[in-house]
Amino acid sequence: xxxxxxxxxxxxxxxxxxxxxxxxxxxxxxxxxxxxxxxxxxxxxxxxxxxxxxxxxxxxxxxxxxxxxxxxxxxxxxxxxxxxxxxxxxxxxxxxxxxxxxxxxxxxxxxxxxxxxxxxxxxxxxxxxxxxxxxxxxxxxxxxxxxxxxxxxxxxxxxxxxxxxxxxxxxxxxxxxxxxxxxxxxxxxxxxxxxxxxxxxxxxxxxxxxxxxxxxxxxxxxxxxxxxxxxxxxxxxxxxxxxxxxxxxxxxxxxxxxxxxxxxxxxxxxxxxxxxxxxxxxxxxxxxxxxxxxxxxxxxxxxxxxxxxxxxxxxxxxxx
Amino acid sequence: xxxxxxxxxxxxxxxxxxxxxxxxxxxxxxxxxxxxxxxxxxxxxxxxxxxxxxxxxxxxxxxxxxxxxxxxxxxxxxxxxxxxxxxxxxxxxxxxxxxxxxxxxxxxxxxxxxxxxxxxxxxxxxxxxxxxxxxxxxxxxxxxxxxxxxxxxxxxxxxxxxxxxxxxxxxxxxx
Ligand code: SF4
Ligand code: SF4
Numbered sequence: 001x002x003x004x005x006x007x008x009x010x011x012x013x014x015x016x017x018x019x020x021x022x023x024x025x026x027x028x029x030x031x032x033x034x035x036x037x038x039x040x041x042x043x044x045x046x047x048x049x050x051x052x053x054x055x056x057x058x059x060x061x062x063x064x065x066x067x068x069x070x071x072x073x074x075x076x077x078x079x080x081x082x083x084x085x086x087x088x089x090x091x092x093x094x095x096x097x098x099x100x101x102x103x104x105x106x107x108x109x110x111x112x113x114x115x116x117x118x119x120x121x122x123x124x125x126x127x128x129x130x131x132x133x134x135x136x137x138x139x140x141x142x143x144x145x146x147x148x149x150x151x152x153x154x155x156x157x158x159x160x161x162x163x164x165x166x167x168x169x170x171x172x173x174x175x176x177x178x179x180x181x182x183x184x185x186x187x188x189x190x191x192x193x194x195x196x197x198x199x200x201x202x203x204x205x206x207x208x209x210x211x212x213x214x215x216x217x218x219x220x221x222x223x224x225x226x227x228x229x230x231x232x233x234x235x236x237x238x239x240x241x242x243x244x245x246x247x248x249x250x251x252x253x254x255x256x257x258x259x260x261x262x263x264x265x266x267x268x269x270x271x272x273x274x275x276x277x278x279x280x281x282x283x284x285x286x287x288x289x290x291x292x293x294x295x296x297x298x299x300x301x302x303x304x305x306x307x308x309x310x311x312x313x314x315x316x317x318x319x320x
Numbered sequence: 321x322x323x324x325x326x327x328x329x330x331x332x333x334x335x336x337x338x339x340x341x342x343x344x345x346x347x348x349x350x351x352x353x354x355x356x357x358x359x360x361x362x363x364x365x366x367x368x369x370x371x372x373x374x375x376x377x378x379x380x381x382x383x384x385x386x387x388x389x390x391x392x393x394x395x396x397x398x399x400x401x402x403x404x405x406x407x408x409x410x411x412x413x414x415x416x417x418x419x420x421x422x423x424x425x426x427x428x429x430x431x432x433x434x435x436x437x438x439x440x441x442x443x444x445x446x447x448x449x450x451x452x453x454x455x456x457x458x459x460x461x462x463x464x465x466x467x468x469x470x471x472x473x474x475x476x477x478x479x480x481x482x483x484x485x486x487x488x489x490x491x492x493x494x495x
Contacts (some may be wrong), residue, residue, distance in 0.1 A: 019442040024473045042366040050440040050481045053406040056429035057436070057494075058389065060415045061407070061469065064494040068436070068487070123493075127486025185390035190402065225354040233424040234358075235461070241354050271462060307321055309471050 012042035013140070014076035014084045018091035019051050024270075025045050025088070025262035027306035031291040032087055032142065038298050039152050043085060046075050052094040057230045065117065067123040069098035074129045084139045089186045090228070090259040092141040096193065099137035141186070141194055142259050142291070147204045153294065154211035160212075160299050161234035170296050171213070179288070180254040181205035184226055184264040199223065203291060205258060212297035215257070216278060221248035226267045237279070242267045243275045246283050256286045256314065258293060262299060265289060269311045286314040322484025325375040328413050332370055336409045336445050342399040343367040350395035359383040363393045370406060384411045384424040430495065437491035443492050 020249045021029035028268040036043055047071050057065035072095060076084050086092040100106055101117045102124075108114050113207040124131050146153070161171070186192075187199045196250040200223060224245060227238030245268065249257055258264050276283055287310065306312055332340060338473050349363040356362045360381035363370065369378050378384060384407045393403040420426040468474050481487060 022441075022479065024468060026473055047380060048482050051436045051442045053433075053436065054442070055389070056432040058408070059385075059411050059425075060433065061397070061412055061494045064490065067490055071487070077344055083374060105471075110335045112331065123490050126481075127490065141422075185388075188395040188398075189391045190394050201323075225392060227354065228388050228390070230386065230388060233422075233428050237355060237358055237386075264448055270467060273467075274463070287461075309473060311467055312469065 011035055012044045012123050013145075014079060014081040015043040015045045016049055016072055016084055016086045016091065018049075018074070018086070019054075019090040020262040024266060025289075027309040028087060028262055028265070028291060031289055031295050031300075031305040034300055035291045035298070036298070038150060038295070039156060040078070041149070041160070041253050044079065044081070046072055046084070048075060048077060052091045052293070053083075054090050054269050056093065058094065059197055060236070063119045064114065064198075065090065065094050066098040066101055067120050067308045069094040070120050070124055070285070071127060071129070072138075073099060073135075074124060074131065077133075077135070077137075078249075079189070082135070082137045085142070085145055086139055086257070087260075089184065089270045090263060091149065092139065092228050093189065093192065096139045097191075099139050100191075103137055104134045105136065105160050112192045131133055139193075141260075143183075143186070143208075144196060144296070145205055146196060146290070147196070150208050150211045151248075153208065153298070156298050157212045170299060170301070173302065174293065174297055177214065178253060178255045179209075179214065179216050179257075179258045179293070180249050180252050181209070181216050181222065181258050181290075182219070182249075182264060182268070184259065184261050185223065185228075186261060188223060201297060206261070208260065208290065210292065212294050214293055214297060216320065217252045217254050217255065219249065219252050220246065220306075221245045226264045228263045228267070231271065235274075238267055239278050240273060242271060243279050243281070244277065244283075246272070246285055249285055256288060258288050258290050260290050272312050286310055286312045321376075325379075326373065326377060328368060328375045328410060329373050337402045337406055339399065339401050340367060340370060340406060341342055343371070343397075343401050344399065346398060348396050349401075352391065352392040353395045354390065355386055355388065358386065363407075366407065367401065370410075375410065375439060379414045379419050380421060383407070384414065385420060385425050387411070398457055412418075415442050425444060431453045431493050434480075437488045437495070438484075439478050440484040440487045443478040445464055460484065 016027055053065040053068035057068055086095050109118060121131050134255050144282040187194045187197055187202050208232055209216055227241040231238040265287050272283055296302060347364050350356045353363050361383045366378055370468055387407050389404055426478040
């Protein structure tokens, strides 16, 4: 599909930022949009999108979370698009599952699942939407989307660096990085499309970054869980998990981490001081979004991908 | 209530994951679970309790409410039991009858969904302030709040979905 999605063609992908990307993960939002621009990939934000309901709605009622998520899918369809890019991993899981339930061609497994579809459709109608037409949604996570586009990333990178005698300034910054890729629990789910990669020993992030000349270190804790939204009610459980992840990164001789999930990013970056205090550690490991590093590699300035918004400052890449 | 608990077991065996009968208690799910040390029942014990029809014991413990749905357990089970899906189902059923063992989680979810019902979006400043007010721990996570403000990573004004009446109605239906 994707090669039909470009700026010049008619096709664009619908963009669902979700609530985090408008606040605590604004740096992910901006760096992703700028990266899409460089790659000539057209996108359009879903008009009047709502919160997917995330963990609270999911845990209270599956019907509620998939209804809230499905509303966004239907809004995309109103704009004539059924392919949706959903950068937040938590939102992605909900929108992806909602699409499974309401897509016309889905083969639902049993009576319970059919009841779920009927309830979601009834709720959508109750909200005033027309859901009679054929529904054929495809929801992409950033990691899957960038993986599909990795050739274009490589081409852009070569184009920018062709014929240069000296390394460009941005490139010099990146040379100082010794990153490890942290995937979190995103790929583990048995029913998710993210199973395109090996779920215990994934390499898709490393492969994408390599296209842009960034070489990563091996890492034991790629797919451990960071504790996610439990940080708001059971902080110490999360600090413990995040401490193990940071510790393992140091063991890999890394000086930073790369992630693609706003919750992982928050737990590891924003809470790094809390971890240092609780465990008497001295971590100083910046936690980048993959889109920030790719953006820099493809010529954007650190400021324009909002590196200054990270809590653990990546200052060392300038002056060590 | 007995019928309520036994219907949960029936539904799991029939629809949610009939494969649960294949669990042979190897403990791999529990070994990988990031929260097993704070769970009152570990994932493998929960599978055993489901098989034995002791759903009430599960609902009266903290495990299903703390579970993160990270699905490490399901992805590592040699018998392809979908542990996380089973726990999610029991959790949803417990909410239907308002039996939520972990009070802080109950407060948090209610506050969060109330906000979504009002604005159509989630609003972090309200959430953090609200959580701290209800829990009486005003300074809980203050360091974090200050940092977020300093980096301008928060919208001080909540965003509203334009067409949000339907959303409010649906949220009320389930809360
Ligand atoms: S991993 Fe599977 S088989 Fe082993 S105890 Fe857990 S549910 Fe049972
Ligand atoms: S889904 Fe829940 S039970 Fe399973 S490993 Fe994650 S936290 Fe543990």
